[in-house]
Amino acid sequence: MKAVVYEGPFNVQVEEVEDPRIEAPTDALVRVTSTCICGSDLHMYEGRTKAEPGIVFGHENQGIVEEVGSAVVTVRSGDRVNLPFNIGCGFCNNCERGYTGFCLTVNPGFAGGAYGYVNMGPYKGGQAEHLRVPFADFNCLQLPEGEEHEADFAMLSDIFPTGYHGAAIAEVNPGETVAVFGAGPVGIMAAYSCMLRGASVVYVVDRVPERLSKAEEIGCVPIDFSRGDAVDQIREMRGGDGVMKGIDAVGYQAQSGQDGEEQPNIVLEELIRVVNPTGKIGIPGLYVPSDPGAGDPHARAGMLPISFGRLFEKGLSLHTGQCNVKRYNRYLRDLIVAGRARPSLIVSNELPLDAAPDAYEKFDRRVEGYTKVVLHPVAA
Ligand SMILES: NC(=O)c1ccc[n+]([C@@H]2O[C@H](COP(=O)([O-])OP(=O)(O)OC[C@H]3O[C@@H](n4cnc5c(N)ncnc54)[C@H](O)[C@@H]3O)[C@@H](O)[C@H]2O)c1
């Protein structure tokens, strides 16, 4: 089959690889109709992780079940399913408590597994014609038959639940004010989720005009951090006040507004400054325990200086971590079915698998018109 293979920094190719097969009786095989390129893939693409050449990328997968193992009970050939990017077993101590992003079974020696991702286990990604899904009963989210909402449902593997996770771990409540840093797919979905949860005002900080317009389109207040300190801009608009909740949808590759250089702690610092005392900060943006590509020796070891004393003084809470997609995906699916949510608003391009190398290159440069790419390896 054809698949998107990582060859080395800034180089992916569509290549012929071995077809997946049923390896355990609990597996399913899925024909992939939609699979997205994610900001998380870019960390590997740019050589900013320990990813080795040969990885098949793709953790945001959806398709039609073509075969199931003998122990699969609820999933049948022909079912239309969306797959959470994290792979869970369903029965370990973490999965049982809803922390399916930290499964103890699927990636021995580590809490968490995923498709097509460095350190996340041996699972091939779904930027390919076919995908093997372990523990299929637990991991397949059933979708209505047909082709309706294909792009909306495709957002359920990662960015819609992850954005929602940002709002959930910041405990955004009706009427509250929120600052979301980052207007990439995750940031826009976080802002959108804050609106769904009834926030009164949501500020969205980024520097990419198209992304800021998207924030405005969904009813948020855009803040361009290349035009001046984001926190000062928000406080000025609020007569000096900060906000009650903050969300980091940027992560460790954050840039400074002054020169565009990377400054991995900048968003954390700005959140500590902008969130009012006793407020909460949700951090779905990715931070890594080692960053071989970082200039600074502390950052290389995953250590970032933050104003912890100020954080303590203000009584702020921080909540980090990978999204437990299964905690939210069923309910977010039902919002889509009910017409109450349309996460595909973030999708900019729907392309065949062969277009992946070009799409990676453009998405990585944040080229205008490349916000969220959905690849369609086979017809729906
Ligand atoms: N926790 C999870 O489970 C999970 C899942 C998916 C993605 N992520 C992470 O979420 C983050 C965002 O993902 P994405 O797909 O939206 O990525 P992205 O790279 O498309 O978006 C990041 C945005 O942040 C902006 N930005 C950079 N510096 C900034 C600053 N100082 N202030 C404000 N904005 C700034 C960039 O211009 C960009 O638009 C990534 O770190 C990704 O790895 C986490």
Ligand SMILES: [Zn+2]
């Ligand atoms: Zn993703």
Ligand SMILES: [Zn+2]
């Ligand atoms: Zn588990």
